[in-house]
Amino acid sequence: MANSLVIRKGTSLAKRDKALRAAQYVRMSTDYQRYSIQNQAAAIAAFASQKNLTIVRTYLDEGRSGLRIKGRPGLIELIKDVRAGQADFDHVLVYDVSRWGRFQDVDESAHYEFVCKQNGIKVTYCAEQFDNDGSLLSSIVKNIKRVMAAEYSRELSVKVHTGQCRVASLGFRVGGPLTFGLRRELIDENRHSKGELTRGQRKSLQTDRVRIRAGSDEEGAIVKWIFHQFVVECQSDIEIARQLNRAGIANDNRRPWTDNMIHRILKNENYVGNIIYNRTSRRLGQKLVKNPRHQWVRGEALIDPIVDRSLFAQAQKIMAERYLSLPDDQMLLRLRLLLHRKRKLSFRVIEDAAGVPSVASYVKRFGSLRKVYALVRYVSRRDCDWIDTRGFWSEVLTRHVTEVVEALRSDKGFRVDVDEKRSCVTINGETRIFFLTARQAAKRRLNHLPYWRVYRRREMSGFLVALRLDERNKEIEDYLILPASRMRGAYIGFSNAMIHGATRVETLDDLIVQIKKYFRKGSKSGAPKRSSARRRTR
Structure with missing residues (x-):
């Protein structure tokens, strides 16, 4: 696709009427010449030229199925920008109805278009023979097109499945990896x-x-x-x-x-x-x-x-x-008898007990092991508060990432990319910063130092920003910037006396200042300096 069709976010644009600005959405599920990204972009560019529209944004889904919105980052970002009021355009140009999606529920396709319309943005299908102006004729034709797009996927699915069954009947493998040997x-x-x-x-x-x-x-x-x-x-x-x-x-x-x-x-x-x-x-x-x-x-x-x-x-x-299928009451009865005999329940206790279904069977039948414990009136000694608050702290991490990204993008010295799903910020296309929540473990003795524990995914590199929680794990106590290369293992545990090469700050504003200081474009170091644990931690 020609570079002239794409103007990246953050680029300084000449001031012009918003009504003359448009974004283009292009999608291709397979390498099919008719729907190639280049062909779609060329048709959209020609349409925009006829209508005196300037394309200022491109939302791209390459190699993505149109059956659902999941797995389509381009369309997800488009809808997100529209809902957040961040769209600096008044039109969304799409090649045809099928490129918007082959949703099996045509109401879903209409919903995303309605979201755009509700926020003052018109969706236009450039290669269709009707004008999407809300008239009776266009509404009827558009709905028929949506049904045809969905039906095409259904018919293709039947043909592909029939072909796979025929190939399998001939003795050939249909599918992915095999088992051992x-x-x-x-x-x-x-x-x-x-x-x-x-x-x-x-x-x-x-x-x-x-x-x-x-x-x-x-x-x-x-x-x-x-x-x-x-x-x-x-x-x-x-x-x-x-x-x-x-x-x-x-x-x-x-x-x-x-x-x-x-x-x-x-x-x-x-x-x-x-x-x-x-x-x-x-x-x-x-x-x-x-x-x-x-x-x-x-x-x-x-x-x-x-x-x-x-x-x-x-x-x-x-x-x-x-294999023996037991009714719910019998499964719970056997677990109550086991509790009475062992005085406690755990994954290992259940798995090692004879005549008791496996943990997987209980989870499949009742939803989770915690629900099973509640049904047999067993209170586990293990602190499961992290399970209940996992969604809350995930939102907190997302808000922190958003604020850091906005602060860095307002500074002309940084080029920032963000992966909200992984709570990751990439600065200047090189260094990545991952945001994590570090929970404080309960003290075994009064004179013990505070101890935090955090889960570190193996693919993490660059730097980690740990949001250290207070003693009750309800509020953020402070922030630590840690080199990921010095942290080993899936779970990282540390106390104040064990932190080396880390920098501690009190507030989010201080964290943003420190990140700008470390990664400012043109900096000689380009990375956090190793600091004394005695000076930086408390």
Whole structure:
């Protein structure tokens, strides 16, 4: 797309009538020439020239489905700017109705257009044959177009699903990664191998197919050992996973083994040479549903088997006998008896108890473990206040990020990008600052120093701004700027005596001043200096 079509936010524009300014919204779900971003932008630019409109904003969703607004940052930002009154334009130009969205509920499509109209902004479809002026004819035609856009997605979904079922019936793999000990092999139309597909890779040609084959002999031996331990040695899923982890055996995810991984292996018919498809489906982004058995697509003896069929059948019989559906009152009764016997409840107590359903079963049936505790009248000693206040502090972080961004953008020396979902601010395209909430742990003794704990995501780099809470975890006590490189582990715990290379400030205004001081464009250091814990902390 030509740079002349895009004027970034913050650019100084000549003063002109707002009615002559417009934003363009462009979206493309796949690489389809008719709806390419360049073609849409060219058509919109031509339309704007005819109407004497100046395009001052571009909202872009490239490679995004139009079924729903989720996952479309361009449209989300457009609606957000309109609702917040930050739109410095009076028109939104869209190529056609389908680019606005193929929402399965046409009222949703109308809702977002109404939001724009309610805030004095007109949505115009440049390639349509009607003028979106609110007349009876345009309203009828526009609604028909919305229905046609939604119906196109429904028809395409049926065709794609039918094609996938046919491909699966021929013995080819339809779907993503496999379980341990299996490989995806890419073959051409003549069934000649083109190599192995690793995790994340896809076929690029429609004529190519993917088939399943067994992995290495070492992996096959591990799969056989898992079935032997489960059937012959009568080991549980979790115990098998523990033995594999103790032996240092890696899986295909390069993560520690879990009972769920073992369970998926024991249930997978690929290990006896069968292929099953369409056990579950999710049509047009809706809820995942389990399909009845007569809709399953099965293929027998299509893969070289790894496990003996009789051993596999015994494993299925054991798992079927282990599953017992209990009514709600029986599940709660067994938990009350366990509480009476153990005097306490926890994840490990429930999992280790014989004759008691698993924690996952309770959560699936009642919603959460806390709700289950309330039903059996058990008060946990664990402080769960952080669960109840998680939404509140998330909003607080968002407000802090917004205020910091506004303050930096008002300063001409900074170029700022923001990721509100991750509470992250990127300054001058290089350094990232993540905002986190640090809760204060309860003191075990009166003479102990205050101690804070915060969750740090692994991908965080740059600097962390920790909002340290007071003793009751109700108010913000102060702020710390910490180098992320010096913090290790998912959870960071620190006290005042343990802070090195950190800077402490009292208020949000002081925090903004400190950030500007550190990251001002042209600064020699460009980063916070290491400071003395004695001078900077209390």
